[in-house]
Amino acid sequence: MSVATASRVDAAWTALAEVLDPEVPALSVVDLGLVREVNERDDGLEVVLTPTYSGCPATELIEQNVLDAVVAAGLGPARVLTRRAPAWSSDWISEEGKRKLREYGIAPPGPALPEGAQPIRLVGRRTAAVPCPRCDSPRTEQLSAFGSTACKSLHRCLDCREPFEHFKPI
Amino acid sequence: MQASIQIPATPELDYLLRLGDTCLISGQRLGEWCGHGPILEEDIALSNMALDLIGQSRALLTLAGQKSGKGFDEDQLAFLRDEGAYRNPTLAELPRGDFAFTILRNLVLSTWLKLIWERLRDSRDAELAAIAGKALKEARYHQQHAADWAVRLGDGTEESRRRCEAALAQIAPYLPELFEDDTVDAAAEASGLGPAWSSLREPWLAEMGEVLGEAGLALPESTKFRSTGKVGRHSEHMGYLLAEMQYLQRAYPGGAW
Numbered sequence: 353m354s355v356a357t358a359s360r361v362d363a364a365w366t367a368l369a370e371v372l373d374p375e376v377p378a379l380s381v382v383d384l385g386l387v388r389e390v391n392e393r394d395d396g397l398e399v400v401l402t403p404t405y406s407g408c409p410a411t412e413l414i415e416q417n418v419l420d421a422v423v424a425a426g427l428g429p430a431r432v433l434t435r436r437a438p439a440w441s442s443d444w445i446s447e448e449g450k451r452k453l454r455e456y457g458i459a460p461p462g463p464a465l466p467e468g469a470q471p472i473r474l475v476g477r478r479t480a481a482v483p484c485p486r487c488d489s490p491r492t493e494q495l496s497a498f499g500s501t502a503c504k505s506l507h508r509c510l511d512c513r514e515p516f517e518h519f520k521p522i
Numbered sequence: 523m524q525a526s527i528q529i530p531a532t533p534e535l536d537y538l539l540r541l542g543d544t545c546l547i548s549g550q551r552l553g554e555w556c557g558h559g560p561i562l563e564e565d566i567a568l569s570n571m572a573l574d575l576i577g578q579s580r581a582l583l584t585l586a587g588q589k590s591g592k593g594f595d596e597d598q599l600a601f602l603r604d605e606g607a608y609r610n611p612t613l614a615e616l617p618r619g620d621f622a623f624t625i626l627r628n629l630v631l632s633t634w635l636k637l638i639w640e641r642l643r644d645s646r647d648a649e650l651a652a653i654a655g656k657a658l659k660e661a662r663y664h665q666q667h668a669a670d671w672a673v674r675l676g677d678g679t680e681e682s683r684r685r686c687e688a689a690l691a692q693i694a695p696y697l698p699e700l701f702e703d704d705t706v707d708a709a710a711e712a713s714g715l716g717p718a719w720s721s722l723r724e725p726w727l728a729e730m731g732e733v734l735g736e737a738g739l740a741l742p743e744s745t746k747f748r749s750t751g752k753v754g755r756h757s758e759h760m761g762y763l764l765a766e767m768q769y770l771q772r773a774y775p776g777g778a779w
Binding site for chain 2: 403405406407408409435436437438439440472473474495496497498499500502506520522
Protein backbone atom coordinates (compact mmCIF):
# COMPACT_ATOMS: atom_id res chain seq x y z
CA MET A 353 0.00 0.00 0.00
CA SER A 354 1.48 3.32 -1.01
CA VAL A 355 1.72 6.19 1.45
CA ALA A 356 -0.86 8.12 -0.55
CA THR A 357 -3.29 5.18 -0.43
CA ALA A 358 -2.70 4.61 3.29
CA SER A 359 -3.39 8.23 4.08
CA ARG A 360 -6.55 8.26 1.93
CA VAL A 361 -7.82 5.18 3.72
CA ASP A 362 -6.93 6.69 7.11
CA ALA A 363 -8.62 9.94 6.14
CA ALA A 364 -11.76 7.96 5.20
CA TRP A 365 -11.80 6.26 8.62
CA THR A 366 -11.47 9.67 10.26
CA ALA A 367 -14.37 11.02 8.20
CA LEU A 368 -16.49 7.95 8.96
CA ALA A 369 -15.90 8.38 12.69
CA GLU A 370 -18.05 11.53 12.38
CA VAL A 371 -21.01 9.76 10.71
CA LEU A 372 -23.56 9.21 13.46
CA ASP A 373 -26.08 6.39 13.54
CA PRO A 374 -29.48 7.99 12.79
CA GLU A 375 -31.25 5.97 15.50
CA VAL A 376 -28.55 6.07 18.18
CA PRO A 377 -26.99 9.46 17.48
CA ALA A 378 -24.53 9.11 20.36
CA LEU A 379 -22.48 6.64 18.32
CA SER A 380 -20.73 6.76 14.99
CA VAL A 381 -20.96 4.00 12.42
CA VAL A 382 -17.35 3.15 13.34
CA ASP A 383 -18.15 2.88 17.09
CA LEU A 384 -20.99 0.50 16.20
CA GLY A 385 -18.71 -1.72 14.15
CA LEU A 386 -20.79 -1.26 11.00
CA VAL A 387 -17.76 -0.27 8.94
CA ARG A 388 -15.79 -3.44 8.30
CA GLU A 389 -13.22 -2.27 5.78
CA VAL A 390 -12.13 0.70 3.72
CA ASN A 391 -10.22 -0.25 0.57
CA GLU A 392 -8.62 1.67 -2.25
CA ARG A 393 -9.81 0.23 -5.57
CA ASP A 394 -9.05 1.23 -9.15
CA ASP A 395 -12.30 3.16 -9.40
CA GLY A 396 -12.09 4.85 -5.99
CA LEU A 397 -12.63 4.10 -2.31
CA GLU A 398 -14.77 1.15 -1.31
CA VAL A 399 -16.45 1.14 2.12
CA VAL A 400 -17.67 -2.25 3.33
CA LEU A 401 -20.68 -2.09 5.68
CA THR A 402 -22.43 -4.86 7.62
CA PRO A 403 -26.05 -4.05 8.57
CA THR A 404 -27.19 -4.59 12.15
CA TYR A 405 -30.72 -5.97 11.68
CA SER A 406 -32.37 -7.33 8.49
CA GLY A 407 -35.20 -4.87 8.85
CA CYS A 408 -33.33 -1.85 10.17
CA PRO A 409 -35.06 1.10 8.46
CA ALA A 410 -31.90 3.19 8.77
CA THR A 411 -29.78 0.94 6.53
CA GLU A 412 -30.22 2.96 3.33
CA LEU A 413 -29.82 6.28 5.14
CA ILE A 414 -26.58 5.08 6.73
CA GLU A 415 -25.21 4.04 3.34
CA GLN A 416 -26.02 7.45 1.92
CA ASN A 417 -24.52 9.30 4.89
CA VAL A 418 -21.33 7.22 4.64
CA LEU A 419 -21.02 8.01 0.97
CA ASP A 420 -21.68 11.71 1.53
CA ALA A 421 -19.06 11.90 4.31
CA VAL A 422 -16.33 10.30 2.20
CA VAL A 423 -17.10 12.57 -0.74
CA ALA A 424 -17.32 15.66 1.50
CA ALA A 425 -13.84 14.86 2.82
CA GLY A 426 -12.59 15.15 -0.75
CA LEU A 427 -11.95 11.41 -1.04
CA GLY A 428 -14.47 10.60 -3.78
CA PRO A 429 -15.38 8.81 -5.90
CA ALA A 430 -16.49 6.14 -3.43
CA ARG A 431 -18.96 3.31 -3.25
CA VAL A 432 -20.55 1.30 -0.47
CA LEU A 433 -20.58 -2.47 -0.45
CA THR A 434 -22.92 -4.42 1.85
CA ARG A 435 -21.53 -7.57 3.40
CA ARG A 436 -23.94 -9.84 5.30
CA ALA A 437 -21.53 -12.54 6.48
CA PRO A 438 -20.32 -12.81 9.13
CA ALA A 439 -23.50 -11.39 10.63
CA TRP A 440 -23.10 -8.22 12.69
CA SER A 441 -22.72 -8.78 16.42
CA SER A 442 -23.08 -6.32 19.28
CA ASP A 443 -19.62 -7.58 20.31
CA TRP A 444 -18.31 -5.40 17.47
CA ILE A 445 -19.26 -2.22 19.31
CA SER A 446 -16.01 -0.64 20.49
CA GLU A 447 -15.22 0.03 24.16
CA GLU A 448 -15.43 3.71 23.30
CA GLY A 449 -18.85 3.02 21.76
CA LYS A 450 -20.06 1.25 24.91
CA ARG A 451 -18.90 4.16 27.04
CA LYS A 452 -20.78 6.61 24.78
CA LEU A 453 -23.92 4.45 24.98
CA ARG A 454 -23.84 4.51 28.79
CA GLU A 455 -23.34 8.27 28.84
CA TYR A 456 -26.28 8.64 26.47
CA GLY A 457 -28.47 6.70 28.94
CA ILE A 458 -28.56 3.39 27.06
CA ALA A 459 -27.22 0.33 28.89
CA PRO A 460 -24.53 -1.21 26.67
CA PRO A 461 -24.80 -4.86 25.61
CA GLY A 462 -23.05 -7.63 27.50
CA PRO A 463 -21.33 -10.40 25.55
CA ALA A 464 -23.43 -11.78 22.67
CA LEU A 465 -24.84 -15.28 22.89
CA PRO A 466 -22.70 -17.85 21.09
CA GLU A 467 -23.35 -18.36 17.38
CA GLY A 468 -26.07 -20.72 16.30
CA ALA A 469 -29.20 -21.94 17.96
CA GLN A 470 -29.89 -21.43 21.63
CA PRO A 471 -32.16 -23.38 23.93
CA ILE A 472 -35.45 -21.69 24.68
CA ARG A 473 -35.46 -20.27 28.20
CA LEU A 474 -38.59 -21.36 30.01
CA VAL A 475 -37.51 -20.72 33.58
CA GLY A 476 -35.73 -17.71 34.98
CA ARG A 477 -36.88 -15.74 31.99
CA ARG A 478 -35.56 -12.47 33.29
CA THR A 479 -31.96 -12.72 32.25
CA ALA A 480 -29.02 -11.43 34.28
CA ALA A 481 -29.92 -7.93 35.37
CA VAL A 482 -28.67 -5.11 33.21
CA PRO A 483 -27.04 -2.41 35.40
CA CYS A 484 -28.85 0.93 35.33
CA PRO A 485 -26.94 3.36 33.09
CA ARG A 486 -27.96 6.27 35.37
CA CYS A 487 -27.24 5.05 38.91
CA ASP A 488 -25.31 1.82 38.24
CA SER A 489 -27.72 -0.18 40.39
CA PRO A 490 -27.85 -3.87 39.45
CA ARG A 491 -31.47 -4.01 40.65
CA THR A 492 -33.32 -3.57 37.36
CA GLU A 493 -36.00 -5.43 35.46
CA GLN A 494 -36.94 -5.88 31.83
CA LEU A 495 -40.22 -4.28 30.79
CA SER A 496 -40.23 -5.41 27.19
CA ALA A 497 -37.92 -7.42 24.96
CA PHE A 498 -38.46 -4.88 22.20
CA GLY A 499 -37.87 -1.14 22.31
CA SER A 500 -38.07 1.98 20.20
CA THR A 501 -35.73 0.51 17.59
CA ALA A 502 -34.88 -3.04 16.53
CA CYS A 503 -31.60 -2.97 18.46
CA LYS A 504 -32.96 -2.05 21.92
CA SER A 505 -35.12 -3.47 24.73
CA LEU A 506 -36.93 -1.60 27.54
CA HIS A 507 -35.97 -1.80 31.23
CA ARG A 508 -36.45 0.05 34.48
CA CYS A 509 -34.32 0.59 37.52
CA LEU A 510 -35.83 -0.56 40.83
CA ASP A 511 -33.63 1.87 42.81
CA CYS A 512 -33.69 5.20 40.96
CA ARG A 513 -37.02 4.22 39.33
CA GLU A 514 -35.93 5.53 35.95
CA PRO A 515 -36.86 3.64 32.78
CA PHE A 516 -34.00 3.06 30.36
CA GLU A 517 -33.11 1.30 27.15
CA HIS A 518 -30.69 -1.57 26.72
CA PHE A 519 -28.74 -2.29 23.56
CA LYS A 520 -29.58 -5.96 22.92
CA PRO A 521 -26.67 -8.40 22.86
CA ILE A 522 -26.91 -10.34 19.60
CA MET B 523 -52.87 0.17 -13.24
CA GLN B 524 -49.50 -1.57 -13.03
CA ALA B 525 -49.62 -4.96 -14.77
CA SER B 526 -48.55 -8.18 -13.02
CA ILE B 527 -45.19 -9.80 -13.60
CA GLN B 528 -44.85 -13.44 -14.62
CA ILE B 529 -42.13 -15.45 -12.92
CA PRO B 530 -40.55 -18.61 -14.28
CA ALA B 531 -41.30 -21.78 -12.31
CA THR B 532 -38.05 -23.45 -11.31
CA PRO B 533 -37.57 -25.55 -8.18
CA GLU B 534 -34.76 -23.27 -6.99
CA LEU B 535 -36.88 -20.14 -7.37
CA ASP B 536 -39.86 -21.84 -5.73
CA TYR B 537 -37.75 -22.85 -2.74
CA LEU B 538 -36.57 -19.26 -2.22
CA LEU B 539 -40.04 -17.80 -2.74
CA ARG B 540 -41.61 -20.23 -0.26
CA LEU B 541 -39.27 -18.92 2.38
CA GLY B 542 -39.27 -15.28 1.27
CA ASP B 543 -43.06 -15.16 1.00
CA THR B 544 -43.45 -16.77 4.43
CA CYS B 545 -41.43 -13.88 5.86
CA LEU B 546 -43.21 -11.27 3.75
CA ILE B 547 -46.76 -12.38 4.48
CA SER B 548 -46.07 -12.99 8.20
CA GLY B 549 -44.52 -9.54 8.34
CA GLN B 550 -47.59 -8.03 6.69
CA ARG B 551 -49.90 -9.75 9.19
CA LEU B 552 -47.80 -8.67 12.18
CA GLY B 553 -47.67 -5.13 10.82
CA GLU B 554 -51.46 -5.03 11.09
CA TRP B 555 -51.00 -4.94 14.87
CA CYS B 556 -49.32 -1.55 14.71
CA GLY B 557 -51.64 0.73 16.69
CA HIS B 558 -53.77 -2.23 17.83
CA GLY B 559 -51.55 -4.08 20.33
CA PRO B 560 -53.12 -4.93 23.69
CA ILE B 561 -50.45 -2.84 25.44
CA LEU B 562 -47.90 -0.39 24.08
CA GLU B 563 -44.94 -2.71 24.65
CA GLU B 564 -46.55 -5.48 22.63
CA ASP B 565 -47.57 -3.09 19.90
CA ILE B 566 -43.89 -2.21 19.61
CA ALA B 567 -42.76 -5.84 19.85
CA LEU B 568 -45.07 -7.05 17.08
CA SER B 569 -44.15 -4.14 14.82
CA ASN B 570 -40.45 -4.80 15.46
CA MET B 571 -40.85 -8.43 14.48
CA ALA B 572 -42.76 -7.37 11.38
CA LEU B 573 -39.78 -5.20 10.45
CA ASP B 574 -37.32 -8.06 10.93
CA LEU B 575 -39.45 -10.38 8.81
CA ILE B 576 -39.91 -7.86 6.03
CA GLY B 577 -36.15 -7.20 6.11
CA GLN B 578 -35.50 -10.93 5.75
CA SER B 579 -37.98 -11.16 2.89
CA ARG B 580 -36.30 -8.21 1.14
CA ALA B 581 -33.01 -10.09 1.13
CA LEU B 582 -34.63 -13.33 -0.04
CA LEU B 583 -36.72 -11.70 -2.76
CA THR B 584 -33.67 -9.81 -4.02
CA LEU B 585 -31.85 -13.13 -4.29
CA ALA B 586 -34.87 -14.75 -5.98
CA GLY B 587 -35.05 -11.84 -8.43
CA GLN B 588 -31.41 -12.37 -9.37
CA LYS B 589 -32.11 -16.05 -10.00
CA SER B 590 -35.27 -15.36 -12.00
CA GLY B 591 -33.20 -14.47 -15.05
CA LYS B 592 -35.58 -11.58 -15.67
CA GLY B 593 -33.92 -8.91 -13.57
CA PHE B 594 -36.83 -8.52 -11.14
CA ASP B 595 -36.11 -6.62 -7.95
CA GLU B 596 -37.52 -7.12 -4.43
CA ASP B 597 -40.31 -4.57 -4.95
CA GLN B 598 -41.54 -6.10 -8.18
CA LEU B 599 -41.63 -9.52 -6.55
CA ALA B 600 -43.37 -8.24 -3.42
CA PHE B 601 -45.97 -6.05 -5.09
CA LEU B 602 -46.54 -7.13 -8.68
CA ARG B 603 -47.21 -10.85 -8.55
CA ASP B 604 -50.68 -12.31 -8.79
CA GLU B 605 -52.03 -14.38 -5.93
CA GLY B 606 -51.17 -17.74 -7.51
CA ALA B 607 -47.48 -16.77 -7.74
CA TYR B 608 -47.05 -16.40 -3.96
CA ARG B 609 -45.52 -19.47 -2.38
CA ASN B 610 -46.05 -19.03 1.38
CA PRO B 611 -47.71 -21.87 3.27
CA THR B 612 -51.34 -20.95 4.01
CA LEU B 613 -50.77 -20.61 7.77
CA ALA B 614 -48.86 -17.35 7.25
CA GLU B 615 -51.78 -15.61 5.53
CA LEU B 616 -54.58 -16.48 7.99
CA PRO B 617 -56.09 -13.33 9.53
CA ARG B 618 -54.23 -12.07 12.59
CA GLY B 619 -57.03 -13.13 14.95
CA ASP B 620 -56.75 -12.24 18.62
CA PHE B 621 -53.50 -11.83 20.56
CA ALA B 622 -53.44 -15.53 21.52
CA PHE B 623 -53.74 -16.58 17.89
CA THR B 624 -50.97 -14.21 16.84
CA ILE B 625 -48.68 -15.43 19.63
CA LEU B 626 -49.23 -19.11 18.90
CA ARG B 627 -48.84 -18.68 15.15
CA ASN B 628 -45.64 -16.74 15.87
CA LEU B 629 -44.46 -19.59 18.06
CA VAL B 630 -45.15 -22.10 15.26
CA LEU B 631 -43.54 -20.01 12.54
CA SER B 632 -40.59 -18.57 14.46
CA THR B 633 -39.64 -22.05 15.69
CA TRP B 634 -39.93 -23.36 12.14
CA LEU B 635 -37.98 -20.43 10.71
CA LYS B 636 -35.28 -20.72 13.37
CA LEU B 637 -34.77 -24.36 12.46
CA ILE B 638 -34.63 -23.74 8.73
CA TRP B 639 -32.27 -20.74 9.13
CA GLU B 640 -30.00 -22.91 11.24
CA ARG B 641 -29.74 -25.41 8.42
CA LEU B 642 -29.49 -22.80 5.68
CA ARG B 643 -26.27 -21.45 7.16
CA ASP B 644 -24.73 -24.44 5.35
CA SER B 645 -26.43 -23.74 2.03
CA ARG B 646 -24.18 -24.11 -0.99
CA ASP B 647 -25.54 -20.72 -2.02
CA ALA B 648 -23.25 -18.27 -0.21
CA GLU B 649 -25.76 -15.41 -0.27
CA LEU B 650 -28.55 -17.57 1.18
CA ALA B 651 -26.15 -18.80 3.87
CA ALA B 652 -25.27 -15.17 4.74
CA ILE B 653 -28.95 -14.17 4.96
CA ALA B 654 -29.55 -17.18 7.22
CA GLY B 655 -26.70 -16.27 9.57
CA LYS B 656 -28.30 -12.90 10.23
CA ALA B 657 -31.93 -14.07 10.29
CA LEU B 658 -31.20 -16.87 12.75
CA LYS B 659 -30.30 -14.35 15.47
CA GLU B 660 -33.58 -12.54 14.85
CA ALA B 661 -35.73 -15.68 14.68
CA ARG B 662 -34.49 -17.00 18.00
CA TYR B 663 -35.40 -13.69 19.62
CA HIS B 664 -38.89 -13.93 18.07
CA GLN B 665 -39.25 -17.48 19.29
CA GLN B 666 -38.29 -16.47 22.81
CA HIS B 667 -40.92 -13.72 22.78
CA ALA B 668 -43.63 -16.11 21.57
CA ALA B 669 -42.56 -18.80 24.07
CA ASP B 670 -42.70 -16.34 26.99
CA TRP B 671 -46.24 -15.33 26.07
CA ALA B 672 -47.42 -18.85 25.26
CA VAL B 673 -46.46 -19.93 28.78
CA ARG B 674 -47.95 -16.82 30.35
CA LEU B 675 -51.26 -17.16 28.49
CA GLY B 676 -51.52 -20.95 28.47
CA ASP B 677 -50.75 -21.10 32.18
CA GLY B 678 -52.71 -17.92 32.89
CA THR B 679 -56.41 -17.37 33.43
CA GLU B 680 -59.29 -19.51 32.28
CA GLU B 681 -59.97 -16.98 29.54
CA SER B 682 -56.38 -16.78 28.26
CA ARG B 683 -56.14 -20.56 28.26
CA ARG B 684 -59.44 -20.93 26.39
CA ARG B 685 -58.20 -18.52 23.74
CA CYS B 686 -54.89 -20.40 23.38
CA GLU B 687 -56.70 -23.70 22.92
CA ALA B 688 -59.00 -22.15 20.32
CA ALA B 689 -55.98 -20.73 18.49
CA LEU B 690 -54.19 -24.08 18.42
CA ALA B 691 -57.34 -25.77 17.11
CA GLN B 692 -57.45 -23.23 14.32
CA ILE B 693 -53.73 -23.54 13.51
CA ALA B 694 -53.41 -27.34 13.63
CA PRO B 695 -54.95 -28.17 10.21
CA TYR B 696 -52.35 -25.95 8.51
CA LEU B 697 -49.30 -27.59 10.10
CA PRO B 698 -48.75 -30.57 7.77
CA GLU B 699 -47.99 -28.19 4.91
CA LEU B 700 -44.87 -27.06 6.80
CA PHE B 701 -43.44 -30.56 6.92
CA GLU B 702 -44.38 -32.37 3.72
CA ASP B 703 -41.97 -32.60 0.79
CA ASP B 704 -42.55 -32.27 -2.92
CA THR B 705 -40.28 -31.92 -5.97
CA VAL B 706 -39.10 -28.48 -4.78
CA ASP B 707 -37.71 -29.98 -1.56
CA ALA B 708 -36.15 -32.90 -3.41
CA ALA B 709 -34.34 -30.53 -5.78
CA ALA B 710 -33.15 -28.25 -2.95
CA GLU B 711 -31.83 -31.16 -0.97
CA ALA B 712 -30.09 -32.68 -3.99
CA SER B 713 -28.42 -29.42 -5.00
CA GLY B 714 -27.46 -28.44 -1.46
CA LEU B 715 -29.56 -25.26 -1.63
CA GLY B 716 -31.40 -26.11 1.58
CA PRO B 717 -33.05 -28.83 3.65
CA ALA B 718 -36.21 -30.68 2.69
CA TRP B 719 -38.99 -29.31 4.88
CA SER B 720 -39.83 -32.78 6.21
CA SER B 721 -36.49 -32.84 8.03
CA LEU B 722 -37.63 -29.93 10.21
CA ARG B 723 -40.54 -31.89 11.66
CA GLU B 724 -38.81 -33.78 14.47
CA PRO B 725 -36.81 -30.88 15.93
CA TRP B 726 -39.86 -28.63 15.55
CA LEU B 727 -42.06 -31.07 17.46
CA ALA B 728 -39.43 -31.31 20.20
CA GLU B 729 -39.16 -27.54 20.71
CA MET B 730 -42.92 -26.98 20.46
CA GLY B 731 -43.48 -29.78 22.95
CA GLU B 732 -41.10 -28.14 25.37
CA VAL B 733 -42.90 -24.78 25.26
CA LEU B 734 -46.46 -26.10 25.08
CA GLY B 735 -45.72 -28.55 27.91
CA GLU B 736 -44.64 -25.67 30.15
CA ALA B 737 -47.75 -23.76 29.07
CA GLY B 738 -50.04 -26.68 29.86
CA LEU B 739 -51.14 -26.80 26.23
CA ALA B 740 -50.91 -29.47 23.56
CA LEU B 741 -51.08 -29.63 19.79
CA PRO B 742 -54.40 -31.06 18.61
CA GLU B 743 -54.41 -34.26 16.56
CA SER B 744 -53.69 -33.72 12.88
CA THR B 745 -56.51 -33.92 10.37
CA LYS B 746 -56.78 -35.06 6.75
CA PHE B 747 -57.10 -31.50 5.50
CA ARG B 748 -54.12 -30.26 3.47
CA SER B 749 -53.50 -26.59 2.79
CA THR B 750 -51.73 -25.70 -0.46
CA GLY B 751 -50.42 -22.14 -0.23
CA LYS B 752 -46.87 -23.16 -1.08
CA VAL B 753 -47.96 -24.33 -4.53
CA GLY B 754 -49.90 -21.11 -5.08
CA ARG B 755 -53.42 -22.26 -4.14
CA HIS B 756 -54.26 -19.95 -1.27
CA SER B 757 -57.08 -19.48 1.21
CA GLU B 758 -59.86 -16.94 0.70
CA HIS B 759 -57.92 -14.53 2.93
CA MET B 760 -54.94 -14.06 0.63
CA GLY B 761 -56.65 -11.88 -1.97
CA TYR B 762 -57.73 -9.34 0.64
CA LEU B 763 -54.24 -9.25 2.15
CA LEU B 764 -52.67 -8.66 -1.26
CA ALA B 765 -55.23 -6.02 -2.19
CA GLU B 766 -54.16 -3.99 0.82
CA MET B 767 -50.44 -4.73 0.44
CA GLN B 768 -50.27 -4.08 -3.31
CA TYR B 769 -52.73 -1.24 -3.68
CA LEU B 770 -50.25 1.62 -3.72
CA GLN B 771 -47.80 0.12 -6.22
CA ARG B 772 -50.62 -1.04 -8.48
CA ALA B 773 -52.42 2.30 -8.46
CA TYR B 774 -49.30 4.50 -8.55
CA PRO B 775 -46.62 2.47 -10.35
CA GLY B 776 -43.15 3.10 -8.96
CA GLY B 777 -44.47 5.35 -6.18
CA ALA B 778 -41.74 6.01 -3.61
CA TRP B 779 -41.34 7.98 -0.40
